[in-house]
Structure formats: C-alpha cells, structure tokens
Amino acid sequence: MNFLKFAFFCFAASVFAGPLLINQLGFNPESEKFALVPGSDANDAEIRDMDGKTILKIKAPLVYDWNYSGEEVQTYDFSSIKTPGVYRLYRGGEYLGNPIIIDNHAxxxxxxxxxxxxxxxxxxxxxxxxxxxxxxxxxGHPDDKVIVYGTDESTKKGYEEATGKKAPKELKVISSPKGWYDAGDYGKYIVNSGITVFTLLELYENFSSYMDTLSWNIPREYKNYPAILEEVRYNLDWMLSVQDNDGGVYHKVTTLAFGGPVMPEKDGAPRYAILKSLTATLDFAATMAQASVVYKKFDKAYAEKCLKASELAYAWAKKNPKALYKQPSDVETGNYTHSGEDAKDEFRWASAELYRATKKANYLKELKENPFTNNGAWWGDVNMLAVFRVALDEAFPKDVKDAAKKVMMNEANNLRAVGDSSGYHLxxxxxxxxxxxxxxxxxxxxxxxxxxxxxxxxxxxxxxxxxxxxxxxxxxxxxxxxxxxxxxxxxxxxxxxxxxxxxxxxxxxxxxxxxxxxxxxxxxxxxxxxxxxxxxxxxxxxxxxxxxxxxxxxxxxxxxxxxxxxxxxxxxxxxxxxxxxxxxx
The missing domain is CATH 1.50.10.10 (Glycosyltransferase)
Structure with missing residues (x-):
C-alpha cells in the first residue's frame, strides 16, 4: 500500500460518517467478508478503492436485532471482492469507519x-x-524447590481438612521448573494446561504441513522440532515434573494466595505442589498420550517417556475414581473445579487418546462404556476433545467414529444455524x-x-x-x-x-x-x-x-x-x- 496516498486520502475524503464494525486485520481474498453498521437507517452502499474508484455497489440490507447488545444492525456483504488491497465503504457519499483490508496473509x-x-x-x-x-x-520462579502441600508444618492442617487424611510426617520437596504462567497471575495449573496443550498440538496435527514451516522468534533447543512443538515441550516438561511416583499428578504449582501486581522475579512467596487430583491426572494422561503420537516422529525417546507417564497416570485414576480436587481452606489460587464434576469427560478423553496411542483393547472398551455427550469444550468439560479425536482419526472402529461424528456435526450445524440467523452472524x-x-x-x-x-x-x-x-x-x-x-x-x-x-x-x-x-x-x-x-x-x-x-x-x-x-x-x-x-x- 502507498502510505502517502493512504494518508492524503484520509484527510481529503468526505467527512467520516460513523462506525463500521469489521475485522480490523483484514480478509483473505477467498474468505466471507461482512461489515456491520449499527442502526436501522438502511441505505445502499458502495466499496471504493483508495483512488476513489467504485469497485462494488451494494443494495440496502435488511435490519436485524441482536439481543446480546440490544442493537439494530445491518450487514454489507462484499465477499465478491477478491483483489488484495485497501478499500472504503461509502454511504451517501461519506465513508464509514476504518479501511477494509484484503490480504493473502491476513x-x-x-x-x-x-x-x-x-x-x-x-x-x-x-x-x-x-x-x-x-x-x-x-x-522468575525457578521452582527447583517446590514444597509438596501438607508436608510442611504450616499447611498440614489444611491438607487434613481437605483430604480427610493424616498429613505426612516428613517434608517433601520436588523440582518443578518450566511451564507457562497460566493467566494474569503466576500459577501453573495442570487442568488448564491439558486443554491448552491439546489445542496447540491439534493445530499441529490438523495442519502439520503449514505449521512445519511457520516459525517465530523464540530460542531453539530442539532444532529438529517445528517451532510450535518446541514451545509446547516447554510446558510438557513441567507437566511431567508434577507426576508422583505412584502415577498421580499434582493439581497445580502455586503460592498459597495470589501474588500482587509485581514482575515475576519479585514474587518470592513459597511455591507448593498442591494435592493430587483425579481431573488433573486424567488431563495429564490424555495430553501425554497425544504428545507421544505427535513427538514420535521427532524424538522417539521423549515420545516413549510421555506414553509411559500417560499409562501410569491412567492407572492411578482407575484406582482413585473419587479423588476430585477440594480446595484447602488456606489456599486461595485458582481451583479449576466446577459444580457437578464427575470426571466422566476426562476419562472419555484420556481413554480416546490412549487407545489411539497404544491400540490396547481396555482403553477402547472404557471409551465405549462412556458415551459422548453434546457438551462443548472448555477446561471444565473436555468431552469435545474426545469427539474431535475419534471423529477425525482412522484408529477407531466405525461405530465409535459414527457416534463422535454425529455429536460433532450436530454441534457444528447448530452453531452455523445460529450464526446465519444472528444480527452479528456470530x-x-x-x-x-x-x-x-x-x-x-x-x-x-x-x-x-x-x-x-x-x-x-x-x-x-x-x-x-x-x-x-x-x-x-x-x-x-x-x-x-x-x-x-x-x-x-x-x-x-x-x-x-x-x-x-x-x-x-x-x-x-x-x-x-x-x-x-x-x-x-x-x-x-x-x-x-x-x-x-x-x-x-x-x-x-x-x-x-x-x-x-x-x-x-x-x-x-x-x-x-x-x-x-x-x-x-x-x-x-x-x-x-x-x-x-x-x-x-
């Protein structure tokens, strides 16, 4: 784009006439392209290029209500424009909002x-x-000396209240470095890491030929890995560190309370590995099984390590089916639990990933005995992750695949119907x-x-x-x-x-x-x-x-x-x- 021409056009064009709600980064030439204008004063419009030439004329659209904002809105469809460039939408000789960008690499x-x-x-x-x-x-947070919650004197009471078990007699400290800060705070949480790692690995699995070539400026330790797998491994390494010898996985590594607004190196409160839980252990099992499949091509030894950890975790979960996380009274950081939790969705996801990774009959049997639901994906319900895995992978028998496809397509069709009838097309x-x-x-x-x-x-x-x-x-x-x-x-x-x-x-x-x-x-x-x-x-x-x-x-x-x-x-x-x-x- 000629920036001087663009700047001159901005100053010389007609008076700005109101908002234009659009994708502010731009559109691919082949994408559907909508722009929204709030209000009910529907008028014809036209799209002009930056030289002022009219490229497309659009008839006045219908006006729709959108209950989620209480607005009346109208949609202008300019999907037919496929030439990369910068454009404006005009009504009554005046342009609306910001420029419209069409770009092959938007x-x-x-x-x-x-x-x-x-x-x-x-x-x-x-x-x-x-x-x-x-x-x-x-x-920040070397996490090389993380206290296992309940083994130091200051947290034994909270451990006993939360678990109903007597606190261990001896102090236990583990090394649990790496991982990602979960959010705006400085905690590390297995439940949230599970769905996050799945999503990133799913991006790689679904579009590996694209992701193999995509790189960005990060330090590289495993130079034979695609960049996305380098980054994901940084968190997988942390996840592996919070698995206990018996296979159970600690729910999180955090301080007892959220730290204040300081840089990470200034947040010096003691860090704890807090309670092994069923959901964390199953999310870990599923993630590690998926990782064993993805990393096998690049690092066989690491893939085998992940799979061994996954099977050990799943075995622990089978032995401890009631070990749901209960937040101790002296812990204030995120609990990653929800009402009605029963871990059926976590078992479903873990058994699906483990069957794909191992082809062992027991995992398929348990998957079949735990039918898919229609629930969408979030950290508190990973049912849809199992649906994705089964619907799109040839490893599964036809009857199980058909069940997963039905759930997925029903959800997709419902979403598309809502979008087609929505004022914002959302x-x-x-x-x-x-x-x-x-x-x-x-x-x-x-x-x-x-x-x-x-x-x-x-x-x-x-x-x-x-x-x-x-x-x-x-x-x-x-x-x-x-x-x-x-x-x-x-x-x-x-x-x-x-x-x-x-x-x-x-x-x-x-x-x-x-x-x-x-x-x-x-x-x-x-x-x-x-x-x-x-x-x-x-x-x-x-x-x-x-x-x-x-x-x-x-x-x-x-x-x-x-x-x-x-x-x-x-x-x-x-x-x-x-x-x-x-x-x-």
Missing part, C-alpha cells in the same frame, strides 16, 4: 503472535531482549457469554473447523471466519480483543507483567477474556475499592467489557484462551492458502 502474523505469547509466559526463564524486545524481563449460544466469552467463541469456531475437516463444506469455514471477525473488531465495542492487533485493542489487560514492566504497550498477541455479565470484579456494594466501577449497567452481555487492569473478569488473559485463538487464525490461514489438512478420517 492472519499469519496474528497466528505467530498468539503462539509467541506462550514464550512470554515461560516460567523459570528470562525473556531475553533478542526475543522479547522491549518486553524483556528477568527470570455462531454463539447463550452459554457462550460467560467468563472467558472470547475463548468460548474461539472454541465454537474450532467445532466448525473440525466439521470442515470432516466434510470439506466451506460454510463451516465461513462460520469460523465470523468468529475471528468478531474477536478482532466486528463487535459492539468496536475493538480487537487481541493486544497489539487492529486499529483499537486492549491497553490495560489484567496481566501482571504488562502492568508492571514500565512499557506503555501491553505484551502483544494476548486474547483478553471478553464481555459477560458475571460481575465478579465489579464494586457492587461500594466496599471493595480495588474493584471496578459498574461497567455492566446495560445488562447486555456483549457490552459488559472494560479495558482496565481491575477487570479480571473481562480483561484478564489465559493460556487456554490464546490456544484456540492460535488454532482458529492458523487454521483459516492454512485453509485459505490451499494447504491440505493433515487428518486421517
């Missing part, structure tokens, strides 16, 4: 940044200037508007993309495109929810390094949690001065967002939110480039 830098953020989250290592630039930082259910709503949207897009991998029906790609459009600008807040990307993006995420590093710009590539009406961080009674003002007074979930460090409910970041962002952006880029998916149906 999502490649986004994919790289979403993946590189995991490097910025590395524990026990510095972010060096040559890799992190102005976001460099010192190493494939979202009512339950999608919860803590981490942006992640729920991205996980919905993953369902649609898996349906595409199964059927090659481009309508599912279109649905995923609408999700990505929403995340990076086509939303009522007129913001890209990814730091550093788009015309407007979050400036004050709830992320300790970004809050404390004295750099004006937040670490780039982070997907913030997004709007919802949970109000967990709002100062409703006026007594909690450190909480946020009531930004959700409208009672519309799509408007309940605040770009402020206080808003941990809407503006925090998390590894399990960035992973599906990376999957969706990377998958769409690969598909539009015509790169064949790597699935064995």
């Amino acid at each position: 999502y490649e830098n986004l994919t790289k940044a979403a993946l590189k953020w995991f490097y910025f989250q590395r524990v026990s290592a510095p972010v060096d200037y040559q890799y992190g630039g102005k976001w460099m930082r010192a190493s 494939p979202a259910f009512d339950w999608s508007w919860n803590w981490g709503s942006n992640s729920a949207m991205a996980n919905n897009a993953m369902v649609l993309l898996h349906a595409y991998l199964l059927t090659k029906d481009k309508s599912y790609v279109d649905g995923a495109q609408q999700v990505l459009d929403y995340l990076i600008g086509k939303n009522p807040m007129e913001i890209s929810y990814v730091t550093g990307f788009g015309f407007r993006s979050p400036r004050k995420p709830h992320h300790r390094p970004s809050q404390c590093d004295l750099v004006d710009d937040p670490v780039p590539g982070m997907l913030v949690g997004g709007p919802h009406l949970g109000k967990q961080d709002i100062n409703l009674d006026g007594k909690d001065a450190w909480k946020c003002p009531n930004y959700a007074s409208s009672e519309k979930p799509a408007l309940a967002y605040l770009d402020d460090e206080c808003s941990y409910a809407t503006n925090e970041v998390a590894i399990n939110w960035n992973a599906p962002l990376a999957y969706v952006a990377g998958a769409l880029q690969a598909i539009y480039q015509g790169i064949s998916p790597s699935v064995k149906k």
